[in-house]
Each structure stands twice: as structure tokens, then as C-alpha cells.
Amino acid sequence: MGDENFAGLTFEQVVRKYKNTVGLVCIMRLKNQTDADDCFQNTFLRLYKKSPKLESEEHLKAWLIRVAINECNRFMRKNRKEVLLDKNSDDIVNFPYEECDLSWALFELNDKYREVMYLYYCENYKVNEIAKILKKPPNTIKTLLMRGREKLRSIYGGEC
Amino acid sequence: MNDFNFDKMKSFDISDEWADRVLSTASKIKPRPKYNAKIIASCLCLTFVCMISVLVFGFGKTQPQIPTAPKETETVIQTQEKSENKAYKTVKKQEKSEVTQVKETKNQEISESKQEESTKKPTDKKEQKPTVLNNHTQKPVIKPTVKPVKPTNETVSEETQPSTEQSLPNKEESTEESKTDNEDLTSPTGSDCIVSFSPSYLVGDGKIYCRIKDVNDRPVGDRKLFSSEHLARFYSGFGSVYYYIYSPQSVGLVLEPGTYRYYFYNEHGVPITDVIVEIK
DSSP: OTTOOBTTBOHHHHHHHHHHHHHHHHHHHHOOHHHHHHHHHHHHHHHHHHOOOOSSHHHHHHHHHHHHHHHHHHHHHHHOOOOOOOTTSHHHHHSOTTTTTOHIIIIISOHHHHHHHIIIIISOOOHHHHHHHHTOOHHHHHHHHHHHHHHHHHHHGGGO | STTSOOHHHHTOOOOHHHHHHHHHHHHHSOOOOOOOHHHHHHHHHHHHHHHHHIIIIITTTSOOOOSSHHHHHHHHHHHHHHHHHHHHHHHHHHHHHHHHHHHHHHHHHHHHHHHHHHHSOTHHHHHHHHHHHHHHHHOOSOOTTOOOOOOSGGGOOTTTSOSSSTTOOOHHHHHHHHHHHHHHHOOTTOSOEEEEEOGGGOOTTSOOEEEEEOTTOOEESOSTTOOGGGEEEEEEOSSOEEEEEOOGGGGTOOOOSEEEEEEEEOTTOOEEEEEEEEEO
């Protein structure tokens, strides 16, 4: 297993390095720890089975984010259940979102703003890169970023 | 917006359990084999060379195959029929050639037997019968001393022939038939003959019964003289079955020299065929 080469990294190194990125994408999209865990696992297993030829770690990271989003979409389409928005849900309660200040991402923001905000502010992607990952035009990304900021500003006031 | 604390989010750490679970699952999965381009190219070249060699060296030697399956079966059946007919003809020819040789020996035997009969009592004839019967029952194959006689069944159809025992052919018809077919059907060697008919005649118990009539169409002996036990089926072609008829002596009937006609029936009394046999 360790012999596989993914942009110069072994599979274990890839998992250890990008577990937070992929995990947060899954959690933000599904808002359920158990489901996010499944999609998290499927994302890395897809990488392991398919072993795509990726030139650099940046490509690898973008590939993982894109696959994680696809896995989450597939999961939601397959299960067709409502996304948990209840703060009192067990999965959400067990998830330490307050410690890392994820409540804005999980509950206040809409899905379409959430990913863009996360990729822009947390993963430090640029607009064009986000556009490539999410397969949307750059201007759309800019619009989503602007509206997401306005939404957070209206929630948190001048703090944001 | 910059005041919003994204650093906390960046510091969020997914537990190692998730990563360990992925790693343990991945260790159980066999990764997809990566095909080497050189290996694929070499395989393609090898197959190409093989195809070229087959086309160059093997094409001329291969025989054209019959395209469709039904035609194949038909041809196979036809060839089988031809081969079997040829085999039967060769057997016939051999028998004819051997019969000429056997004629002399039989005549000698007959002359000797006549001499013996003249010397012995009439009870000696009965003592000879079981030995002949045993010989025939032990050898259900073609005897080399037999000349086959052409059967007349092919001309006989079920519609024209009577279906019961009461509607047997008349004397006049039989005499006419005997006149017309006498030359072909007469067995020069005498009692033994071969008859041919369709297996569809073998209804009921599957046995064949025979009645022997003399030249004047008078029945000789019992009607159920021959059953299938006294017949030897030695050849089965497509559509017809050939039977070797043992001599009447083998079933205990002593016929005087002369021309006789064997009428064969099935269990229902439907006439199958008739053969003229000349006993010398």
C-alpha cells in the first residue's frame, strides 16, 4: 500500500495530510458526522483505487476536494434525506463545531456560500482556482463570496 | 470580515480514527494493476505476428468450412447414409462372391446329408435341429453363406395392403407377383434370405410373424412360424431395417425342395413384406 505514489506521497501520507481538508468539506456539505465519515472514506478509497496521475500536490488537493464534493452529492442523491440542520441532533452535538467556530459554516450560511467561503478563507484558494474546483465561472464565485460576506456581516455585525 | 476567526477553523483537526479507518480499509483492497505500455505493445506485436503467420502459412491448408449448422448436419447425415449404403453394398458383393463358393460346399453337404438320411432313421432329423438353432441363436451376425434377396416391401404401401389377417392377398395376386418378381426374389441358395422394411411396421410386441406358403399358395406350417427371436437384425439404415431370416430348418420346419413364399406380418396382422425363397 505504501508503494503507491500520489504526487510524490504515499497513500498514508496523503491521508494524514489532507484529512482535515476532505473531512471539513464532507462535514460542511452533509452536516452529519457519520455520513461525512463515509464520504471521507470513499474519497480516499477512490484515490487509492483509481490512482490518478497527478502532477503536484496542488492538483492532488484540488482533486480530493472535487471528489469529496462529488461523493457528498452522490450520497445525498442516493439517500435523498433532508440535511440535518438541527443543532440538537446527536451527530451535530457530538461534533466539536463550537471549538473551531464552524457554526457559521454549518448553520448560518447557505450551501452555495459555504463551500466558496471555506475554500477562499480556510484553504486559501484563489477565485480562479475555486472556479475550477467547483466548475463554476469565476464571476459566479466572486458573487457568491460577496453575498456570503454580507450574510455573515448581517449575522455577526461588525465583527465579521 | 477579517475579524472573523478563520484560524480556529483552520486548526480544526479531524480525528485520526477516520484516517486509520481509511488506511485499514485500503490495506484490504488490492489496487488496480497498472498496465505497462511496453507489455501491452509487446502483446499487440505478438498477436500481430501470430495473425500474419497464420494467414501466410496456415490459410492454404485450412479447408473451407460449411457456413451454417443445419447444412452441416444434413451433409453429415447424407454422408453417413452413403457410407452405410456403400458398406451394405460391399457386404452384398462379398456375400455374392462367397455364395458361389458356398454353393458347392452346400450342395456337397446336401448330397452328404441325403446320403446320411437314406442311411439313418427319420428321427435323426429331429436330433439335428437343436444344434442348428443353437448355432443361429449364438450368432446373430451375418452368415457368410447367405445371399440376400431383394425385398418387395418398397412397392407395398399401407394403404393398398389389407390391415388384417383376413384381408391377406389373394392367390391370384400372389401368383402374379410371384411370376413378376420370381427371378429377382428367388434365393439361389435356398432357405436363408434378407428382408427389408420400415421400422414403423414393428407395432405391438415388435415381433415379426411369418407364414410360409408353397407355389400353390397353400400355407405350410404354423402361421407364427417366425418371431423376432428367429430373426437377426443385422443392419439398420435410415428409414428401413434389414433382417436376416434364418432357414426354416432352424425352427424345426423341414421343407421339401421347391419354391416357397414367405409372408411377413406384424402382430396386428398387417402384411409387411413377402419374399420368394427357393429351397433346393
